[in-house]
Amino acid sequence: MTVIGFTGTRQGMTRLQKQLVETLLVMHNPKEAHHGDCVGSDAQFHRIICDKTESSIIVHPPTDPKYRAFCAADETRGDMILPAKPYLDRNQAIVDYSSIMIATPRLLREEQCSGTWYTVRYARKVGREIHIIYPDGSTTHEEKR
Numbered sequence: 001m002t003v004i005g006f007t008g009t010r011q012g013m014t015r016l017q018k019q020l021v022e023t024l025l026v027m028h029n030p031k032e033a034h035h036g037d038c039v040g041s042d043a044q045f046h047r048i049i050c051d052k053t054e055s056s057i058i059v060h061p062p063t064d065p066k067y068r069a070f071c072a073a074d075e076t077r078g079d080m081i082l083p084a085k086p087y088l089d090r091n092q093a094i095v096d097y098s099s100i101m102i103a104t105p106r107l108l109r110e111e112q113c114s115g116t117w118y119t120v121r122y123a124r125k126v127g128r129e130i131h132i133i134y135p136d137g138s139t140t141h142e143e144k145r
Contacts (some may be wrong), residue, residue, distance in 0.1 A: 032057075
């Protein structure tokens, strides 16, 4: 069963990032998709999942509501909103539940103080397959270890 996890910037995805996320979702046809319920990329990902797939959406909200998107769960598709957790714990949970991670960072280079990159580093550490889609549409794919 394919389970996709998603991490992205609260500034939102570029048009190219959105197109490539759609392509990956169609290609992998996940049973579930997990995201962190923040404004920007998470909210965009949620909309893409609703529009383009039959996947259940599992929402991992942060305890701090400042940037929360409050994405809705459709129980008829099997969606769930999990209890809120601090950002880093929530990011780890998304990776832990997922077999494949998709990341849409805001820059073309890795940043140290970035939740998106923290999540990518954790996914690497635990050996997940990772698709990184940069703002200009370039991508990297890291195989599962």
